[in-house]
Amino acid sequence: MIYFELFWSFVQIGLFSIGGGYAAMPLIQHQVVDVHPWLTMTQFADIMTIAEMTPGPIAINSATFVGIQVAGLPGAVVATLGCILPSCMIVTLLAYVYYRFRGLKMVQGILAGLRPAVVAMIASAGISLMILSFFGQRSLPEDWSGISYISLFIFGVSLIVLRKWKINPVYVMAGAGAAGVLLYSVF
Numbered sequence: 001m002i003y004f005e006l007f008w009s010f011v012q013i014g015l016f017s018i019g020g021g022y023a024a025m026p027l028i029q030h031q032v033v034d035v036h037p038w039l040t041m042t043q044f045a046d047i048m049t050i051a052e053m054t055p056g057p058i059a060i061n062s063a064t065f066v067g068i069q070v071a072g073l074p075g076a077v078v079a080t081l082g083c084i085l086p087s088c089m090i091v092t093l094l095a096y097v098y099y100r101f102r103g104l105k106m107v108q109g110i111l112a113g114l115r116p117a118v119v120a121m122i123a124s125a126g127i128s129l130m131i132l133s134f135f136g137q138r139s140l141p142e143d144w145s146g147i148s149y150i151s152l153f154i155f156g157v158s159l160i161v162l163r164k165w166k167i168n169p170v171y172v173m174a175g176a177g178a179a180g181v182l183l184y185s186v187f
Helices: 002-016 021-035 041-053 058-101 105-135 149-165 169-186
Strands: none
Touching: 002 021, 002 058, 021 041, 021 058, 021 105, 041 058, 041 105, 058 105, 105 149, 149 169
């Protein structure tokens, strides 16, 4: 039963995650934290971090990692297949349709209409992870005394370094990780 639930959850994620892995994060979170409490929000954030750092698409990496966490290696295979199956079918169909009707204004309008929705989904995922990092929970607290000033400091410095000096994000992530290890072990 768990294999079917994993497969079906990731089929839904693969079917509705338009815009790539970052846009899929809220859908993955909803399925694996809210609908099926397979992971806590902290475990979800850890898996998303690992999925971003490893080579390959984020949604597929996260499906693999969630599958392993929930049902071992067979769960990883089932979740990964569930994640890629809708995409393969949809891309094949869309490639055919786009090739035949690419000059129509309606097709161009549909593509233009999807762009703002993708931006909103990516922003939602980023805000959820930022709140988790700053407060250690899913929603904004009533009392802001529980804020992690170390996380806020690392975020601020990373943002400034990225925007002002345009340093490679991989170096900023490595520096932020090192700063986190150092600051959290000292304080």
